[in-house]
Amino acid sequence: MRKLKLQMFMSLDGFVASEGENPDESPTPEKEPTSAGDEKLDQYIFSTIDSSDTILLGRKTVDEFVTYWEDVANNHPEDPQHALARNLADTPKVVFTKTLKESTWNNTTLATGDLVEEVNKLKNQPGKDIIVYGGGGFVSSLIKEDLIDEYYLFINPNALGHGMPIFNKLTKPLNLSLKSATAYSNGVVLLLYERKRN
Secondary structure, three states, X not given: XXXXXXXXXXXXXXXXXXXOOOHHHOOOOOOOOOOOOOHHHHHHHHHHHHOEEEEEEEHHHHHHHHXXXXXXXXXXXXXXXXXXXXXXXXXXXXXXXXXXXXXXXOOEEEEOOOHHHHHHHHHOOOOOEEEEEEOHHHHHHHHHOOOOOEEEEEEOOOOOOOOEOOOOOOOOOXXXXXXXXXXXXXXXXXXXXXXXXX
């Protein structure tokens, strides 16, 4: 069975997005999955993406995500993130939605059924692993249903005091096993956790 991997940038106090409009108050780089300028971290993120052949997105995230990365891939070969963008643009994406009937994005299909059934159906298909980027509400639902197998949490060196959490829908404790902890020169610490299953 394929693994579902979550890659998410977070603030020190556990928020994945600020409530304000000021980008300086955000715990994340401008567009995930960039890493705010650390070459080793960029290489790690690229290897994580390369180990997957499907990207999951919530409906509220897909417009910004697909538009941004396809623009970099198609129109900005000089961009340092061009290879990453090309990879993201070429990787099949599945958008979870209850409102849309058809996809208007390239290389993208819709999942409109029950969340648990749809994700488990994808996990049981042959291929590489699956990676999810968000948004926060969608990720919270995946966590609540215990569908994520590996958590790649990039902790940024800032605290917001308020914002959007992703563990707020849990109805019982979630126990994880730490696989690695890595600090990078830009102050980001990657905590990689695995969900132990019987």
